[in-house]
Amino acid sequence: xRHARRRIVRRAARLAAVGxxxxxxxxxxxxxxxxxxxxxxxxxxLARSASGAGAGLVERLGSExxxxxxxxxxxxxxxxxxxxETAGSVRRxxxxxxxxxxxxxxxxxxxxxxxxxxxxxxxxxxxxxxxxEVLVRGDSTVSRSDWSRLTGVAEGIGGFVRMERxxxxxxxxxxxxxxxxxxxxxCSAGFNVTDGTDDFILxxxxxxxxxxxxxxxxxxxxxxxKTVSGSFPGDDFSLVEYAGGKAGDSADVVAxxxxxxVRITGVGEPAVGQRVFRSGSTSGLxxxxxxxxxxTVNYPEGTVTGLIETDVCAEPGDSGGPMFSEGVxxxxxxGGDGDCAKGxxxxxxxxxxxxxxxxxxxxVAGQEDAGQGAAASSPAPGTAAPGAAAPGAAAxxxxxDGRTLLARLTDRRNVGPGxxxxxxxxxxxxxxxxxxxxxDRKAYRQQYSATWG
Numbered sequence: 001x002r003h004a005r006r007r008i009v010r011r012a013a014r015l016a017a018v019g020x021x022x023x024x025x026x027x028x029x030x031x032x033x034x035x036x037x038x039x040x041x042x043x044x045x046l047a048r049s050a051s052g053a054g055a056g057l058v059e060r061l062g063s064e065x066x067x068x069x070x071x072x073x074x075x076x077x078x079x080x081x082x083x084x085e086t087a088g089s090v091r092r093x094x095x096x097x098x099x100x101x102x103x104x105x106x107x108x109x110x111x112x113x114x115x116x117x118x119x120x121x122x123x124x125x126x127x128x129x130x131x132x133e134v135l136v137r138g139d140s141t142v143s144r145s146d147w148s149r150l151t152g153v154a155e156g157i158g159g160f161v162r163m164e165r166x167x168x169x170x171x172x173x174x175x176x177x178x179x180x181x182x183x184x185x186x187c188s189a190g191f192n193v194t195d196g197t198d199d200f201i202l203x204x205x206x207x208x209x210x211x212x213x214x215x216x217x218x219x220x221x222x223x224x225x226k227t228v229s230g231s232f233p234g235d236d237f238s239l240v241e242y243a244g245g246k247a248g249d250s251a252d253v254v255a256x257x258x259x260x261x262v263r264i265t266g267v268g269e270p271a272v273g274q275r276v277f278r279s280g281s282t283s284g285l286x287x288x289x290x291x292x293x294x295x296t297v298n299y300p301e302g303t304v305t306g307l308i309e310t311d312v313c314a315e316p317g318d319s320g321g322p323m324f325s326e327g328v329x330x331x332x333x334x335g336g337d338g339d340c341a342k343g344x345x346x347x348x349x350x351x352x353x354x355x356x357x358x359x360x361x362x363x364v365a366g367q368e369d370a371g372q373g374a375a376a377s378s379p380a381p382g383t384a385a386p387g388a389a390a391p392g393a394a395a396x397x398x399x400x401d402g403r404t405l406l407a408r409l410t411d412r413r414n415v416g417p418g419x420x421x422x423x424x425x426x427x428x429x430x431x432x433x434x435x436x437x438x439x440d441r442k443a444y445r446q447q448y449s450a451t452w453g
Contacts, residue, residue: 053077053093053094053095054069054070054071054077054078054079054095054271055069055271057069057077057079057089057090057093057095058079058104061079061081061086061089061090063103063104063105063108064082064103064104064105065081065082065083065086065103066079066080066081066082066086066103066104067080067081067082067100067102067103067104067106067107067129067132068080068104068107068127068129068272069095069129069271069272070129070130070271070272070273071271071272071273071274072096072273073273076095076096077095077096078095078096078097078098079095079096079097079098080098080099080100080129080132081097081098081099081100082099082100082101082102082103083099084099087099100132101132101160102132102158102160104127106158106160107127107132107133107134107160108127110134110157110158110160110161111125111127111134111294111296113153113156113157114134114136114150114153114154114157114161114296115296115303115305117150117153118149119298119303120138120142120146120147120149120150120298121141121142121298121299121300122138122139122140122141122142122169122170122298122300123136123137123138123139123142123150123170123298124136124137124170124295124296124297124298124309124345124347125137125295125296126291126292126293126294126295126296126307126309127292127293127294128162128291128292129272129292130272131162132160133160133161133162134157134160134161134162135162135164135292136150136154136161136162136163136164137164137165137166137170137345138150138163138164138165138166139165139166139167139168139169139170139337140166140167140168140169141169142165147163147165150163151163166337166344166345167337167338168337168338168339168344169337170297170298170299170335170336170337171299171300171316171335171336171337172204172206172236172299172301172319172334172335178216178255178281179216179281179317180201180203180207180214180215180216180224180240180281180320181214181215181216181217182207182208182212182213182214182215183212183213184207184208184209184212185207185208186281186316186317187203187204187207187208187281187317187319187320187321188203188279188280188281188282188317188318188319188320188321188322188333189201189203189224189240189255189320189321190202190203190204190254190320190321190322190332190333191254191264191322191329191332191351191362191363192247192251192252192362192363193239193355193358193360193361193362193363194247194360194361194363195359195360195361196361198241198242198245198246199241199242199245199246199247199251199363200225200228200239200240200241200242200360201214201224201225201239201240201242201247202237202238202239202332202351202354202355202358202360203237203238203240203319203320203321203332204232204236204237204238204319204320204332204333204334204349205230205231205232205235205236205237205238205349206232206233206236206299206301206319206334206335207227207238207319207320208227208238209227209230210227210228210229210230210238211226211227212226212227213225213226214226214227214240223243224240224242224243225240225241225242225243226240226241226243227239227240227241228240228241229358231357232301232302232304233299233301233302233303233304234302234303234304234305235304235305235306235349235353235354235357236304236307236332236334236335236349237332237349237354237357237358239358239360247363250395251363252264252265252363252364252365252395253395254279254322254324255279256279256284256285256391257279257284257285260394260395261394261395262277262279262324262327262391262392262393262394262395263327263365263392263393263394263395264322264324264327264328264329264362264363264364264365264392265327265328265364265365265392265393266327266328266329266362266364267328267329267330267351267352267355267362267364268328268329268330268352269330269350269352270290270293270308270325270330270331270350271290272290272291272292272293273289273290274289274290274325274389275287275288275289275325275389276288276289276290276310276312276323276324276325276330276389277312277323277324277325277389277391278310278312278314278318278321278322278323278324278333278346278348279321279322280314280315280317280318280319280321280333281317281318281321282314282315282316282317282318283313283314283315283318283339283340285391286312286313286314286340287312287391288310288311288312288313288346289310289311289312290308290309290310291309291310291311291345292308292309293308293309294306294307295307295308295309295347297334297335297347299335304334304335304347304349306350306353307334307347307348307349307350308323308330308331308347308348308349308350309345309347310323310345310346310347310348311343311344311345311346312346313338313339313340313343313344313346314333314335314336314339314340314344314346315339315340318333319333319334319335320332320333321333323348324391324392325389325390325391325392326389326390326391326392327391327392327393328392329351329362330348330350330351331348331349331350331351332348332349332351332354333346333348333349334346334347334348334349335347
């Protein structure tokens with residue numbers, strides 16, 4: 001019986017040592033291979049560098065010799081050029097050159113001519129870099145006479161203005177990101193920002209005028225804050241000051257539904273062809289691609305310029321919600337046409353322009369400052385290669401269960417403890433092997449001496 005108990009104890013000790021080796025090895029290898037659980041995840045750079053290279057070439061070569069840039073299907077920068085000499089410069093820089101007829105100066109001149117024409121509600125236009133055209137759209141509310149008059153303006157500009165009718169109506173998406181409600185309707189919270197003293201929600205300007213009071217529920221029991229400044233039409237952004245002055249915990253996280261969120265690590269400018277994500281209180285998390293920049297939309301309430309055009313869907317109530325990619329904040333939802341059943345076009349107010357006008361900085365992960373986050377303000381291209389982009393690092397929203405056991409094991413700070421577990425397990429394993437070998441030697445000597453005697 002005593003020998004049986006010894007065998008059980010030795011076997012249990014060996015199993016514990018082997019288990020310690022496995023757990024310690026997992027802690028070390030997963031922690032080294034993963035990002036820290038609480039640190040901001042670095043955005044993928046596959047197309048961040050591509051977009052930066054394209055923007056740099058366009059700036060260096062000038063608007064008379066180029067006509068925009070975008071991220072190609074292979075993730076490489078593509079630059080539209082007007083002559084072979086410029087194309088050679090682009091290729092020597094490692095980018096793809098596409099020869100086009102019209103320069104950026106001509107495209108912008110055409111857009112200016114359209115803005116100078118009599119305003120037609122329900123129309124929108126943007127510079128289509130890929131087709132080297134100015135694309136003009138008219139929704140179902142535009143009458144035949146108005147469309148005919150605008151077509152005449154386009155024909156007078158030149159053959160590179162393309163006219164296109166669309167179903168649906170271009171409207172602001174008033175009525176995610178968490179829902180916020182007021183007497184004006186329902187919108188979605190965008191990004192948390194700070195002026196260094198107080199914290200705010202940056203959302204769409206059409207959601208409500210200055211003085212609008214916002215609540216977190218339809219009963220009016222939980223006041224979120226009050227709109228203190230904004231711009232609409234012309235632009236489409238506004239600031240909602242938190243009732244308590246601070247954004248609170250998880251200020252660097254935007255909600256994407258089901259108690260989950262995405263941690264925001266910085267602010268940037270999008271590139272045509274980039275995959276982006278949008279969150280809204282009506283339709284949740286949706287994705288698509290940037291199709292054009294510097295878009296103009298003639299809403300019934302007024303004209304807004306300088307918008308980001310995408311093929312991401314949106315619905316009423318999604319207004320003001322955040323657009324981002326790889327954890328980089330890009331804009332807030334302005335409006336569009338269609339819905340998430342049949343698709344459509346959605347426009348976004350660029351974030352860097354809005355923050356500069358409002359004098360605020362984005363609250364991001366990494367530093368305890370003015371709302372439990374670091375304030376970032378320097379724009380950087382926030383793109384990722386087509387098909388490779390993701391919303392960003394997963395995070396929990398307030399009230400949700402955030403860190404799991406796996407997250408703790410894969411924390412980079414657990415490398416040291418993991419090594420200690422491995423070392424202790426090795427010592428235990430060697431000790432059990434030595435004890436067993438010593439016991440076997442003693443048993444052999446006893447048996448041999450008894451036989452010899």
